[in-house]
Amino acid sequence: MSGVAPASEPLRRFLQVARGAGLRVSAAEGIDAARAVQMIGFADRAILKDSLGLILAKTPEEKAAYDEAFELYFKRDDLGVSADDEPQPGSAAWAQGGEGGQGEGSGQGLGQLLEQDDRAALATAMEKAARESGVENIRFFTQKNLYARRILDKMGLRQVERDMEALRRSGTPEGLGRAQFLDGRVDQLRDSVRDFVERNLLLFAKGETEKFREELLKSARLSNLERRDLDRMRVLVRQMAKKLAARYAKTRRRRLRGQLDIRRTMRRNMGWGGIPFITVWKQKRIEKPRVMVLCDVSGSVAPMSQFLLMFLYALNEALSDIRSFAFAGSMIEVSEILEKEPVEQAITKIMETIGFGSSNFGNSFADFEDAWMKDVTNKTTIIVLGDARGNRTDPRTDIVARMSARSKRIIWLNPEYKSAWGTGDSDMYRYAPFCNLVTVCNTLRHLERAITDILDDAV
């Protein structure tokens, strides 16, 4: 049974590790954890893991992260020093060291340890040096060398290096031999320190690095994404959509001012014999948006379309109906493909069908009017995603005007920056008067903002 004081230090470090792994541990939860540890102690790892898990991890994802962090942290603690200097192959060959070092200061200690190959003592020294150099503050992999160097310095490597230099300069065969021997040992030490720092990076900074990367990705231009980031982006889109869906999936109501709901008022005031002390007002349901989304899938806008569609289909629960159309030179409906297949595959399929040739907005809108205009009602939100560059074809703003009149609202998302609107063959400003909202949309953040607006019914 550990008391509070000795228990708190390892626990404090573990909490830091847990935060590093992406768990959000509040101060109150930290206190609970301390109380739990005080109650059950560190002795039984299985119980400790279960108990801390109850307190610290609150979602399945957090549970997984917690399990990993716990294993990583307490495994290291468990095996203590012996884990840090697992015998490396070939180390037995060096097992017979010379006696006595010749330097002074801490360097002497290190030189001696290296020569005697006292692994346990070396590991302890490394742990101590690591604590002094604050390795738990490591955040990025670029800091690995910095911290490794710091730890080595704290262990007194400089002195050993100076000694080796002196030995080499002495020129005696015995001195040279010793220097060479020490050289090998120092290399080995370097490796294990680097290893140690790497483990700490994993331990303390994994969550943070991921978070940092994700933040970057959220505000990166979607057209500039590298292929290797695509998977991560998909996960991110799903996360963002899930969050929005959770918030908007329920039917929401808005109070109407000044219209009394007589039935409810009577019920509410039954206690006072029907005298209306408390009034209940009528409420209006906020309808889930019905969305028709028209996506430009010509080369320049295609990546953006992919993410918009992915986002919208992940939002399914928060929308009452969604129909999607893709266009470049002409327009087709793609709802069915998107419903049947996972978005990534569906997009490739769509691109194969229609994503070639240059975009012709006028023509595409004409297709829309012919085939689907009749389905547009005053509850429909039309989202157009495109750069409004029709290659100098007729923009057919008259059709957009009619769409605007029939629908609840038109929202135009344009991946180009505002400064480019209206330049060259861009018809953005011709379409703009008929749209309820025209906005730049070329990062995940923009996309999230635009969709939140749509769900909020704000536009």
Added chain:
Amino acid sequence: MDDVLPPGLSPLQSIDQVDRGLSAAGYIANRQISTAIYMAHHLQKPILVEGPAGVGKTELAKSVASWMKLPLIRMQCYEGLDESKALYEWKYGKQLLYTQILKDKISSVIGDSDNLATSLDKLHAFGDIFFSKQFLEPRPLLRALEEPGGAVLLIDEIDKSDQEFEAFLLEILSDFQVTIPEIGTVGAIVPPIVLLTSNSTRDLGDALKRRCLHLHIGFPDEKLEAKIIASRVPGIDDKLLKQLVSFVQQLRTLDLKKVPSVSETIDWAKVLVLLHTTVLSVDLVRDTLNVLLKFEADIEAAGKQIAGLTHKARADAGVAA
């Protein structure tokens, strides 16, 4: 380690004891569940239990109550649940009735006072009576706090309630007290053991999660499930038990809309016992599959693989067809 525990005759002396107690009440718990109950009692924190439907979240609360011989107070959450249904309501009818009766007596109360000020003063002395505990109808939350010997409070399916209600629960969850404007703050006599269950139909707020221990109950592994069935369906043949557990475990690995839960396994076990089954046969499984699977599409999807699954189940149990 027992020396740091609060003294008293608490049955929650150790995690093992929780384990034994729960199994005596017919609930076979894994280590995590027992740990959670133990911690909840000693840290005085509510437990938020999440997991798929039918793995025994509600059952856990019932078993804790029956084992500790505490009353179980259950509050089912639903959309639109508010504090007048969860916490307390004034007995309006009774209040009204009393005013009617007192109407006749009013002159004797006011008595000889001849001006408004003094008669109001006299009335004031009675004023608070109408908003006192006599006219208070306690709802589940208040009842749980007022139980003199403590209670097990089960707040079922918290994810079905509104977000506002979740916020309203925070006071009771963190301090075991509630505030009634007309009376004041009511604290718990003995802090109840609180269990909240959720099927994760929506994400709960961070504030709520922070105040709770978080227990996730998943599907049990083969050994635990067999133990659960044996405890719930007494008298089941050992061989049959092995077969059906193996079958259900395999069924869970299929891609189904709704995989069978422990409660379905128990139902199925009861059905098979009723039919005096000792060996699973393909036809029998096909006929009783609707006990395990609740969607037509699932029954169809699993139907094609019944023969294979049954064979494997028999092989696992070492039974010849």
